[in-house]
Amino acid sequence: MIGRLRGILIEKMAPEILIECHGVGYEVTMPMTSIYALGEVNQEATLYTHFVVREDAQLLYGFANKVERRLFRLLIKVNGVGPKLGLAILSGMSADQFVSCVIHDDLTTIVKIPGVGKKTAERLLIEMRDRLKDWQTDSSDALVRMMPTDVNQANAFVSDNRGDAINALVSLGYSQQQADKAVKSVFEADKSSEDLIRNALKAML
Incomplete structure (x- = not known):
């Protein structure tokens, strides 16, 4: 079992990254909330896997x-919840936000996540309620809320940033039409693809 990786971040192509550890490159799929917390390419990063x-x-x-x-x-x-849907949930909201939805029976917010219909949302609320009964966040593992806002991508084309954002949303389960519309609604020429993804996800929830 691979439980933790520490190495140099080689590529970020949401929702996937490539991290090199002692000469070996690992392709890792991550929720957007975790990708936001990563440093820049060519910097050291630590992941729990x-x-x-x-x-x-x-x-x-x-x-x-x-x-x-x-x-x-x-x-x-x-x-009925597989890894892809689990990533979609954690891309749309942080862990503590999801826990809050479960505690407050917030069905409306959960059904806005791609791939989560009403029946699945109801099942999540019922089954997760018991599992999260004693949930508590260890201070040593506090959720990372700092998101990068100034990303230097001088050599990237704006169209690439928009395309990368749309592709990432489609990979998370949104339809092409939903992704196009969401990214278009938040598009700003000086924003990185990560910023566009984050803002598009917020706009849809």
Whole structure:
């Protein structure tokens, strides 16, 4: 089991990143909340990971802290919730925001997440309520809320940033039409793709 990686961040192509650890490059899929917390490319990064082995693939999921990974592991135990949907949930809201939705039976917010219909949302509220009954955030694993706002991408084209943002939203389960509309509504020429993704997700919730 691969539980933690520390190395140099080589690429960020949301929702995936490439991190090099002792000469080995690991492709890791992450929720957007965790990608926001990463440093810049060519800087050191530390991830907490969840490794999934299937007949046709070996998949590595990464998280900025143990709190998000713990919630992800609880989410994928819910009937009908797989890793892709778990990532979509944690991309649309932070772990503490999701916990708040469960505590307050906030069905309306949860059904806005791509791939979560009313029945799935109701199942999440019911099953997660018991699992989160004793939920508490360890201070040593406090959620990272600082998001980068000044990203130097002088060599990137604006159209690439917009395209990357749209592709990332589609990868998270949104339709092409939803992604196009959301990114268009928040588009600013000087924003990075990560900023566009973050603002588009907020606009849809």
